[in-house]
Amino acid sequence: xxxxxxxxxxxxxxxxxxxxxxxxxxxxxxxxxxxxxxxxxxxxxxxxxxxxxxxxxxxxxxxxxxxxxxxxxxxxxxxxxxxxxxxxxxxxxxxxxxxxxxxxxxxxxxxxxxxxxxxxxxxxxxxxxxxxxxxxxxxx
Numbered sequence: 413x414x415x416x417x418x419x420x421x422x423x424x425x426x427x428x429x430x431x432x433x434x435x436x437x438x439x440x441x442x443x444x445x446x447x448x449x450x451x452x453x454x455x456x457x458x459x460x461x462x463x464x465x466x467x468x469x470x471x472x473x474x475x476x477x478x479x480x481x482x483x484x485x486x487x488x489x490x491x492x493x494x495x496x497x498x499x500x501x502x503x504x505x506x507x508x509x510x511x512x513x514x515x516x517x518x519x520x521x522x523x524x525x526x527x528x529x530x531x532x533x534x535x536x537x538x539x540x541x542x543x544x545x546x547x548x549x550x551x552x
C-alpha cells in the first residue's frame with residue numbers, strides 16, 4: 413500500500429510518496445496553484461493519486477507551539493474535507509510543527525543553494541510529514 417504525504421501552503425503543495433510497502437517516504441514534487449485556489453490543487457493532485465492507486469493521504473497539520481490550532485490549521489482541515497469529498501480518500505492529519513525548519517536545515521547541511529532550498533522546502537517537508545507517520549505506524 414502506498415501513501416501520499418502533503419504539505420499545504422497558500423500557493424504550493426509539497427508532495428511525497430511512500431514505497432509499495434509503506435515504509436519509506438520519498439520526495440515526489442511540488443504542485444503550484446493560484447493563491448488559495450485549493451480546488452486547482454486537488455485537480456492537479458488527482459492524477460498522481462490515480463497513477464499510484466493511493467487510498468490514504470497524510471496531510472500536515474500546522475499546530476501552534478502551544479498545541480492550539482490557528483488559521484493555517486483551519487486551512488488544512490478544510491483541505492482534508494475537500495480531499496475526502498472530491499476524491500473519496502482516507503486523509504490522516506499529522507502534526508507538522510517545525511517541518512519547514514527541519515527541511516531547510518537538512519538542505520543547508522547538504523550545501524543546497526538558497527534558491528534550490530526555496531524550490532524544494534515544501535516537498536522535503538512533505539517527506540518529513542509522511543515519514544513521521546510511517547515511523548509512528550511501525551511502532552504500533
